[in-house]
Amino acid sequence: KAKEAGKGTYLLYDTDMDAHKRDEIQFEEELRQAIARGQLSLAFQPFFSADDGALAGFEALARWKHPDLGNVSPSRFIPAAEKIGVIGDLGTWVLNEASSVAAEWPDHLSVAVNVSMPQFRDGRIVSSVRDALAMSGLPGNRLEVEITEQVFADRPQEIVLYMEEIKSMGVSISLDDFGTGYSSLLYLLKFPFDKLKIDRSFVTTALENEAARGVFETIAALGGRLGLTTTAEGVETGEQLELVQAVGCTYCQGFLLGRPMPVLELAPFILNQSACGAENGAESMRA
Ligand code: C2E
Ligand code: MG
Ligand code: MG
Ligand code: MG
Secondary structure, eight states: HHHHHHHHHHHHHHHHHHHHHHHHHHHHHHHHHHHHHOOOOEEEEEEETTTOOOEEEEEEEEEETTTEEEOOOHHHHHHHHHHTTOOOHHHHHHHHHHHHHHTTSSSTEEEHHHHHHHHGGGGGGHHHHHHHHHHOOGGGGGEEEEEGGGGGSHHHHHHHHHHHHHHHTEEEEEEEEEEEOOOTHHHHHHHHSSEEEEEHHHHHHHHOHHHHHHHEEEEEEEEEEEEEEEEEEEOHHHHHHHHHHHOSSEEESSSTOOOOOOOOGGEEEEEEEEHHHHHHHHHHHHO
């Protein structure tokens, strides 16, 4: 009897695995088609100067609305796109689209684009960035490329060269989600970053106890000491914003200040910000 049950369990398990595998393959195929058909879109989340509250730019975030599943998180479809080898196409599209949208904004606003490791392979990122700037007319100094430490997994010397080439176009480079993962502090010396984006988890925990606050303050100070600008990610409360301002982060970003929004909402948002002006912006940030 035990043997039978065991067998039954095994079969059930096997069938589940097949179903799971089928779903995964279907998901990947639908993603491939959505990318090929241009069915992804971008949302833009604003970031602000921490000291005066002025709008400084937007981060482009990929969005996919699946016909049955609804909005799928990029945390799910970006790794899938990497896996099935279409992240190059997706990444090129994101760079082109984000640059052409940003080219319409006032000159002082930048756009930040997330780039993943396979885009760096063979240095394709360098020509993608060059093409996006040329096509859109966006000046290089208004584009920021965000990379995570994943990028440094192998061939660090080549990565440094690609980064230098990107920077020679005036584009700046941010280290995203800093402080999570396995990052060695040596990365900060080895790679030519312009900005540290301090992971949301530090902002979230900083108010919980003195030790966590100390870690957050120290990361912000470290960035400053290395001549990098810093962004605090994931600011959700007024208390967190005050702390971010107190520790001297350069920029802040988070749901308190602005959620990712579709392209159509950008023009009114930007107009409204400049009507407030930096002074009032600071007031409304402290309110
Ligand atoms: P990320 O680059 O660190 O982007 C920040 C993520 O945090 C976004 O999630 C954003 O919506 C979310 N966020 C911003 N403020 C807050 C806040 O106050 N509270 C909370 N709880 N969340 C906040 P999203 O759009 O789901 O993107 C997740 C990740 O997917 C991104 O993390 C990035 O790593 C990746 N991703 C998104 N778009 C792209 C893309 O075009 N290319 C690549 N390679 N990766 C992308
Ligand atoms: Mg990012
Ligand atoms: Mg981030
Ligand atoms: Mg993140």
